[in-house]
Amino acid sequence: MSKNVRVVVDAMGGDNAPGEIVKGALSALGTQKNLTLVFVGRQKPIEAELKKYTYDAGRVETVFAEEVIEMAESPVAAIKKKKDSSIVVGLRMIKNGEADAFVSAGSTGAVLAGGQLIVGRLKGVERPPLAPLIPTNKGVSLLIDCGANVDARASWLVQYAKMGSIYMKHVVGIKNPRVAIVNIGAEEEKGNALVKETIPLLKECTDIQFIGSIEARDIPNGAADVIVCEAFVGNVILKLYEGTCSMLLREVKKTLLGSLRTKIGAVLIKPALKKTLTSFDASQYGGAPMLGLKGLVVKTHGSSKAIEVEHSIIQCVNFSKQKINEKISRQLAAGQTAE
Amino acid sequence: MSKNVRVVVDAMGGDNAPGEIVKGALSALGTQKNLTLVFVGRQKPIEAELKKYTYDAGRVETVFAEEVIEMAESPVAAIKKKKDSSIVVGLRMIKNGEADAFVSAGSTGAVLAGGQLIVGRLKGVERPPLAPLIPTNKGVSLLIDCGANVDARASWLVQYAKMGSIYMKHVVGIKNPRVAIVNIGAEEEKGNALVKETIPLLKECTDIQFIGSIEARDIPNGAADVIVCEAFVGNVILKLYEGTCSMLLREVKKTLLGSLRTKIGAVLIKPALKKTLTSFDASQYGGAPMLGLKGLVVKTHGSSKAIEVEHSIIQCVNFSKQKINEKISRQLAAGQTAE
16 A cells, blocks of 8 residues: 655654653554654664564664764754764655654754754745644644744744644644634734734635634633744743643642642542543643654654654654645645735 | 821722722721722722721722723723723822822723823833732742733843842842743743843843743742743733643542542542642732832732732732832932943
8 A cells, every 4th residue: 555654763862762762663663554663863772772672673774873962052053063963864864755754852953953954844834833732621732833933924923824724634633723823812902013913914814714812821721723823932832831730730749648638538539630630741642743844853852751752653644644744835835925 | 107008999990890809908908007098980889889898997088980991992092081980090199199009900901001101100111011920839920021011122121120129029028039031941042032132131230130041831830039021921921820720720620529539539638739729829919010100000810809909909018118119210220321
């Protein structure tokens, strides 16, 4: 049938590399029949990890790259200097059409810079945004852009809205995704200069369902499927949301273990509470795709465990199968107006 | 001894006016000996509410204003048109030196616009920010600016840092407040154009303790006492933080009431859990002061109950006693450099 989706996995990126990375990737391999994995990184640690598992060796390849880009390095400089790093070698493979997708838990800056500089943008895409799925009490929403392009222009945000809609429709399966722009009030006259300039442009788009402004307080309630914002604001939203959830859950846990009385209560509520809390665990939804590139680049949390890596790779398979990039190219070309 | 602090209370503002407003204000009157209240708003409802309580009538005055500015009205237009509204009449009293502070749960836009247009700025203040206290797992932090001046300039943010430091030191009692700027990474080269321009200016300030960038995920952990940001970002932080806390607590509650087993557990943990959750209830800390005006204007949540109104008024008393405006004027004048 159709050829396998080839996903390059950065075996060296993140706090738990290579152990959790290899483990998660091989889990995905077990459930995805049309998947081939290409581990990129240092030979010794990769081979040592692979030895621990039994897997379909015909669908696992390795490409060795002995340099590693550290979190503290300047992203652009590192990309240019460390030609034999797992990130650069992996992204080159996407650029050269040797693979469909690249997944990394490494330096966000380096992955983003490399995505733009090495892989390159799809024709018609002004800026490729980073677009994670975030959990809400109704399911998930796509937050786009959460850190790729600060000081954005209105036209970039309009493209984010379109690319985000395509992603939510075809990868996540939301029929007619509701698109909203992050704003500081629901009224028309509210907003900063960028938002005020963008709203009329979004209203003109006939290929998305634009529902207007969303206030940040409504994000956790799933009030929109695609949440459009400038990268600085998006990054603040993503990090504050994650930080608040984890702090509050820590506080609740601390309370439950505070006394004998609460400890007994905790035993009774633990299974139910765990289920609730797991649904707000971002790692359940895989990493953040960078949309609009000639290929797919997915950035997972630096703290990624196997489960997040696994879900990110499954996401890559869906993305490829659904031919998202063809859909993005077609839709952006159709919406092109003379400037 | 010293003359009473005169606080004008907008009896008509907010979802629970005038009932909760009058109740909360009279509670504050009971504990603050040097406080005089001036209720402003419609005569009939105010008098009807006041009749329900016993209080020191010598320290309660009323000023009647029959118009009400609605939430949906354009703020600036409403301020200019409705001269006999509780907000305009109340702010005029501050402008004219007839009272020290104005507290309102009414239209945020109208209160902010009125603060600037009617009360006016202290000499040397470029823009007056809105600066609420937000709960963290270590206490409270001041978020400045959370909605007054979008598309800010670097010099405004520097003044926010100074005004916020004074507030945290003298009203909240933090000895040497740690000031941080909201950013999308801890590294020096991170940020948007505004943040990159502001950081070197903050580093030069010798009258504050600037500790660098703060990522949004560290805000709930109390990583800084004064959190400086542009109004759009601040508004997103405030609303997302409130929205996430309330959504998660709702989900936890729902889980606790989900089955007989969890209900029994809930009985055991309820008192302890309630204590934990109350510490993240923003209303415990009163409303948001608008700093840098010739007088004090405090905006409380539209949904304010008596407790928030009470705490806001106590905040006004401390603000006045500590002569915060004199301190702001002095410090900004000292830090003035030729432009």
